[in-house]
Amino acid sequence: xxxxxxxxxxGQLCKYYAEAYINRGxxxxxxxxxxxAILEFDRAxxxxxxxxxxxxxxxxxxxxxSRYKDALVNYNQSLRLISDNxxxxxxxxxxxxxxx
Numbered sequence: 001x002x003x004x005x006x007x008x009x010x011g012q013l014c015k016y017y018a019e020a021y022i023n024r025g026x027x028x029x030x031x032x033x034x035x036x037a038i039l040e041f042d043r044a045x046x047x048x049x050x051x052x053x054x055x056x057x058x059x060x061x062x063x064x065x066s067r068y069k070d071a072l073v074n075y076n077q078s079l080r081l082i083s084d085n086x087x088x089x090x091x092x093x094x095x096x097x098x099x100x
Contacts, residue, residue: 016050019043022054034061052078057090063095071095 025040025072041058044051075092078085 007066011048014047017061018047018051018054022051022057025054025057028060029057033055050081052085052088054100055081056085056091059088059091063091063098068095068099
C-alpha cells in the first residue's frame, strides 16, 4: 500500500494559490496587460499578505504608470515583510528619485 500523504492545511493552500496568482500576474506583465496583472497581484494579496513578491510586482506596475505614491506603498509593504529585500529597496529609491 502507498504511503498516506497529509493534505495541505488551509494556510498552505492559500500560499500555493497566491503564488499561482503572482505567476499569472507576471505573465500578464509580459503580455503588457497591466490591468489584469494588477488584479492577479490583488488576488494574491487577498489570500495571504505574507508574500513580498506580490507587493513588489504591483509596485513595479504602478511605477510604470507613474503612480509613484501607490508604488511606494507597495514597496514599503514588501519591506515590512522582509526588511532587507534588495529589489524593494532599490525600486523604492528609484521611485523616490523620480518624485523629486
